[in-house]
Amino acid sequence: MSSETLEICIKFALALLLSGLLGLERERKGRAAGLRTHVVVCLGSTLAMIVSDLLAAEWTATGAPIWLDRGRIAAGIVTGIGFIGAGTIINVGSIHRGLTTAAMLWFVAVLGIAIGVGFYRVAILGTFFALFTVLALERVSESLPARIQFVLSIRLAGTAQRVADIERFIEAQGYRVVASRLRVTVEDHERVDMTFDILSKKRHPVEELVARIQQECPGALRVTIER
Secondary structure (H helix, E strand, O other): OOHHHHHHHHHHHHHHHHHHHHHHHHHHOOOOOOHHHHHHHHHHHHHHHHHHHHHHHHHHHOOOOOOOOHHHHHHHHHHHOHHHHHHOOEEEOOEEEOHHHHHHHHHHHHHHHHHHOOOHHHHHHHHHHHHHHHHHHHHHHHHOOOOEEEEEEEEEEOOHHHHHHHHHHHHHOOOEEEEEEEEEEEOOOEEEEEEEEEEEOOOOOHHHHHHHHHHHOOOEEEEEEEO
């Protein structure tokens, strides 16, 4: 086995090992983009940079008056990984899930670039700090006061004049309304659909909130909560 082939094998093995450590952390939490996705993304980035080096060496050996900028290929990798990251993010109102997984996929793409160009020490240190961030800092987040986020939808028969009153009533129960949306439908009679993105730093029983809203708004046709 030539020294060049051995170095390529080392790069692929290191990419598999380091990205596998990060992928296992996501797999443990049951994320869709888990072990295999992270490993394949990192191996792909590593492969792209290896091919970049081989092309540059081949053109140099033939005396071709072309200079290959490896930074352009790296920029293409970082840009292209965005479509995978975007697919892991789920938005429900103001509630966002999958942001850490998307960031992790972007990270392993850059990790593959570092391994592909031979910056092994940088790749290992970067992996260490990434693992520290998602594992150690998770405990810090859990030690903070618990927050709950949910979307509250209310359908009323009548006018939209009570929206401000309902919003004040919700905040009086200890919740914070982050955003609100309103849709008015006029058919046989006027119908108002209100949607509130709500944040609470305390774990209030949301079922109790629903019961209180139904008491406050006896004409409510529907009250639903999405978490």
